Amino acid sequence: MYQSRLPNFIKKEFPKDEESYNAKILVRAGFVDKLMAGVYTYLPLGLRVLEKITNLVREEINALGAQEIRMPALSPKENWQRTGRWESFDALFKLIGRDKKEYALGPTHEEIVVPLSQKAIFSYKDLPLALYQIQTKFRDEARAKAGLLRGKEFLMKDLYSFHADQKDLDSFYEKVSFAYKRIFQRLGLKALKVEASGGTFSKYSHEFQVFLENGEDEIVYCSHCSFAQNKEIFEENKGYCPLCRSFSLKIGRASEVGNIFKLGTNYSHPFSLKYKDKEGKENLVLMGCYGIGISRLMGVLAEVFHDQDGLIWPANVAPFKVHLLALFGSNKKENRKILERARQIYKKLTALKIEVLFDERLDKSAGEKLVESDLIGIPLRLVVSQKTKDKIEFKERKKKKAQLLGLSSILSKINSLK
RNA sequence: CGGGCCGUAGUGUAAUGGUAGCACGAGUCCUUUGGGAGGAUUUAGUCCGAGUUCGAAUCUCGGCGGCCCGACCA
Secondary structure, eight states: OBGGGSOOOOOSSOOTTOOSHHHHHHHHTTSEEEEETTEEEEOHHHHHHHHHHHHHHHHHHHTTTOEEOOOOSEEEHHHHHHHTHHHHOTTOEEEEOTTSOEEEEOSSOHHHHHHHHHTTOOBGGGOSEEEEEEEEEEOOOSOOBTGGGBOSEEEEEEEEEEESSHHHHHHHHHHHHHHHHHHHHHTTOOEEEEEOOOTTTOSOEEEEEEEOTTOSEEEEEESSSSOEEETTTOOOOSSSOTTTOOSOEEEEEEEEEEEEEEEETTTHHHHTOEEEOTTSOEEEOEEEEEEEEHHHHHHHHHHHSEETTEEOOOTTTSSOSEEEEEOOOSOHHHHHHHHHHHHHHHHHHHHTTOOEEEEOOSSSOHHHHHHHHHHHTOSEEEEESSTTTTSEEEEETTOSOEEEEOHHHHHHHHHHHO
């Protein structure tokens, strides 16, 4: 991609109306634009990151044998009345159509997926079933906060599973848990699996929490064993770990990037979602639901991976793998050569399906290009200039030192990045 | 939803109640080019509404909006 084609949303200063780091840097570096509190536009660079995360999540969820669907964001009041959540779901966005009918904008989709699955679940032979979607969610939050960490409109992966018996639900729940661990691991995040309240309907739940200064949750965990609980359910004792009994309990702030629930029959019951077993007897379907906040993850990644100069994206979600800069001098003839060399490199890399952002802009100074490159945070930077002669300067965003290399050794460096 | 802080060109900032200024950006021209280049020139602003006052960006009230703390967050 030629950088001259990118609309330039990069700012010289941090926005004054944001305080959380992820909001400040993502706005400044031109990844997102704020439309209103808790609602952001994803600009070209930001959308690329969002889709990288989306695809990574999709891969792992597909590997569970789940089927992707896309449910509507708009849904009728009746479905929500059926479960009582028209009244009880505080953050439900409600609207009225010209037909005077009332609708909800989906904050989560149990009310939609249950009647949907009813059309495909009749017998024990139709189970288990797992459906998921990656879709924009709406929640009328009392307070949007911390940039992408809590928005009124956000991207979420929501998976719903359907089972004939508890054992099957339990084993699928564990499989999802492992898939989640893989997802966060691939994103370079240390996510702690934490016991949490099941909320109004469910007794059991686990959250996946990433330690962050400005995370919303407080986590009690043991530095000695695997004990970890959300502070909201932690019961005070004499200071030792309830699991391993060592005095190694710690507390930390974290942001919830995923959660998994065993819903049991809480949603199949109001919709009478049943299947016939081998004896022809009708039973309620057991359900689980599993969410990952995709856009929140993008905010968390910005919070975790940066330095004073800007973002440092992990390679597998970076908007591009390589940032190729052509730095020009005063000599026009020389500049033409530099541009030509850079263009050759760009062509070779793109022919190898390597994603390259090519800063070939003539009207930007070398300094500005370098500063912007650091802000954007693409993992590898290549520079062609008068200084590099017939070599190419290679630098990893996360490292201090650059080195001059030939194209072939640069190619092997890029390949080893993966 | 309670509390606090705050709203000035696109961005970031200044202006005792007394001429709304500066920098960056953007447009044009020239010179520049390895860490946000320089000159010339143009462009663009006091969130909205009322009040106090000879005079309001500044004081008062109301609204709207943003951030933060808390409550809330199946």
